[in-house]
Amino acid sequence: xxxxxxxxxxxxxxxxxxxxxxxxxxxxxxxxxxxxxxxxxxxxxxxxxxxxxxxxxxxxxxxxxxxxxxxxxxxxxxxxxxxxxxxxxxxxxxxxxxxxxxxxxxxxxxxxxxx
Amino acid sequence: xxxxxxxxxxxxxxxxxxxxxxxxxxxxxxxxxxxxxxxxxxxxxxxxxxxxxxxxxxxxxxxxxxxxxxxxxxxxxxxxxxxxxxxxxxxxxxxxxxxxxxxxxxxxxxxx
Numbered sequence: 001x002x003x004x005x006x007x008x009x010x011x012x013x014x015x016x017x018x019x020x021x022x023x024x025x026x027x028x029x030x031x032x033x034x035x036x037x038x039x040x041x042x043x044x045x046x047x048x049x050x051x052x053x054x055x056x057x058x059x060x061x062x063x064x065x066x067x068x069x070x071x072x073x074x075x076x077x078x079x080x081x082x083x084x085x086x087x088x089x090x091x092x093x094x095x096x097x098x099x100x101x102x103x104x105x106x107x108x109x110x111x112x113x114x115x
Numbered sequence: 116x117x118x119x120x121x122x123x124x125x126x127x128x129x130x131x132x133x134x135x136x137x138x139x140x141x142x143x144x145x146x147x148x149x150x151x152x153x154x155x156x157x158x159x160x161x162x163x164x165x166x167x168x169x170x171x172x173x174x175x176x177x178x179x180x181x182x183x184x185x186x187x188x189x190x191x192x193x194x195x196x197x198x199x200x201x202x203x204x205x206x207x208x209x210x211x212x213x214x215x216x217x218x219x220x221x222x223x224x225x226x227x
Contacts, residue, residue, distance in 0.1 A: 004158075033214070042202065043159070043217040092158050096213065103149070104215065106158030 002027050002095050004107035012113045013083055020079045021110045023093035028073035031096035033104065034066070038089045046091075049076050083114045119203045119218035126224045127193045135188040135221050137203030142183050147206040149215065150177065150188045152199040159202060162188065198225045 003026040013019050023032065034046040047055045047068055055068040070076045080087050090109040097103040120138040127133040139148065147166050151159040163170055163177045165186070170177040176189040190197055200220040206213055 031213075042219050043215075045214055045216075048214060094158070103161050103164070106160070108156075108158050 002029060002097070002105045004093060004095060004105060006091075006093060006107040006110050008110060009108065010111040010113075012115060015084050015114055017083055018079055018081045019083065019112060020077050021091050021093075021112075023076045023078070023107055025074045025095050029095040030073070032070060032076045033094045033096070034068060034076075034078045035092045035094065035106075036089045037092060037109070043092065046078070080112065083112075085114045088112060088114045118216065119205060121201075121203050121218050121221045123219065124222040124224065126226060127190075128226050129195060130192050133190040133193045133197070133223065135190070135201050135203075135223065136185065137187070137218070138185045139203070139205055140184045142205060143207060145207065148177070148179060148183075148186050149204040149206050150175070151202045151204060152197075153202065153220070154199045162201070164206070193223075193225045195225050195227060198223055 005024045007022045011019055030050060032049045035043040036046055037043045045058050046061045046066055047057045049055045049068050049070040051070050051073050057063060065081055067079045078091060090111050092106055092109040094104040094106040147164055149164040150162040152162050153159045163172055163175050165177045165179050167179060169179060178187045188201060200222050202220045203218050204215045206215055
């Protein structure tokens, strides 16, 4: 298994600003994923972040809005740029367990409120 | 991407078995069926997964229909700590990357 921590755990931000969310894993992993969970909703995959390559974004998500860094095998950041109230969500990172079958471990999430 | 359909909510009495259904009629031959659950204010946690055969682990059992178009998560004796949102997920290979497509989930309420 993998232990994942996220910072901050929650934040309240003003519209038009940006927030960078950090995801730290206690072991080296190849694949990391970022999800968004809007209030009362299920999880939606934002992007897949592999170390050493550009993140791959899902339909509806763009790099200018959600830039991702993956500088090494234990760390990643997601930035929510030029925020609006619609960006108020929980943002979660997860990591792949490796091997087959491919399981994921999730962080506790970052609860973002945009006012 | 293949989708899953689950009931929005279910209730169970404590100590009784719970059967949580999931439909995935467009599943492909290489999609694994995963179940995760999300306790309040936490990230999802792995429960069980399978491909074709029924599976058992310490947390639950997974029954997969012969045509793989549906599956059922079975909690043998529900406890109050099992109250959570249960997600049925298809794990598919897309462009060389495995990724999860979450369904809407079933909110399980366990009654004391």
